[in-house]
Amino acid sequence: MELKFRVWHKKYKGYYELDAINFYDKYVSYILNDYVNQEQSLEYFDFDEVIIEQYTGMKDKNGIEIYVGDIVKYTHDWEVYAVENEIAVVEFEEGGFSPMQLANGGTYYALEGKPIYEVIGNIHDREERLNVWFRKV
Numbered sequence: 752m753e754l755k756f757r758v759w760h761k762k763y764k765g766y767y768e769l770d771a772i773n774f775y776d777k778y779v780s781y782i783l784n785d786y787v788n789q790e791q792s793l794e795y796f797d798f799d800e801v802i803i804e805q806y807t808g809m810k811d812k813n814g815i816e817i818y819v820g821d822i823v824k825y826t827h828d829w830e831v832y833a834v835e836n837e838i839a840v841v842e843f844e845e846g847g848f849s850p851m852q853l854a855n856g857g858t859y860y861a862l863e864g865k866p867i868y869e870v871i872g873n874i875h876d877r878e879e880r881l882n883v884w885f886r887k888v
Contacts, residue, residue, distance in 0.1 A: 753806065753808060754805075754806070755805070755806035755816075756769050756772065756803055756804065756805055756806065757769065757803075757804050757806075757818055758779055758781070758796065758801040758802065758803050758804070759801060759802045759804065759820070759873075759875050760796060760800060760801050761800060761801065761802065762800065764875070767779075767781045767796070767801075768781060768782075769781055769803075770782050770793065772803070777797060777798040777799075778795050778796060778797050778798065779795070779796050779798070779801060779803065780793055780794065780795050780796075781793075781794055781796075782794075802820070802875075804818045804819045804820045805818065805819050805843065806818050807819065807841060807848040808848075809848070809868065811823065811868045811869050811870045812867055812868065812869050813869065813870075815870045817841055817848075817868060817870055818841065818873075819841055819842060819843055819848065820840070820841065820873050820874045820875070821840070821841045821870050821872070821873050821874075822838065822839070822840055822841075822870070822871055822872040822873055822874065822876070823838070823839055823840075823841055823850055823868045823869060823870055823871065824837070824838055824868070824869045824871050825837055825839065825850055825866045825867060825868045825869070826866065826867045837850075838871070840874055850866075850868070
């Protein structure tokens, strides 16, 4: 699995692809591209300014990388029953990445088989949109 991270900046409300994580001094760095002047610079954020999210090593059905904090729609067919178009948040739980927090309040662990995922957003999307996805059924 490729070890990869992205960060969500709490104030600027956007994702940044990381260049490095400095655990000793507690900051992350990223490369800022200035396309107008055709320059690059290395910029820094303190840990308290960002939320660090890890790549799961999986891609969705459209080839999009799945990170912790992504909201996925998934379908899974077990021998006993089938799950179709469920919505969940990807989290790191008990040593692995799993879609969690179903709209019906349940929990799902992808332990067997091959579920089909589609990234449809992330936990930082507007609150109104999240309320629609995670309404009680």
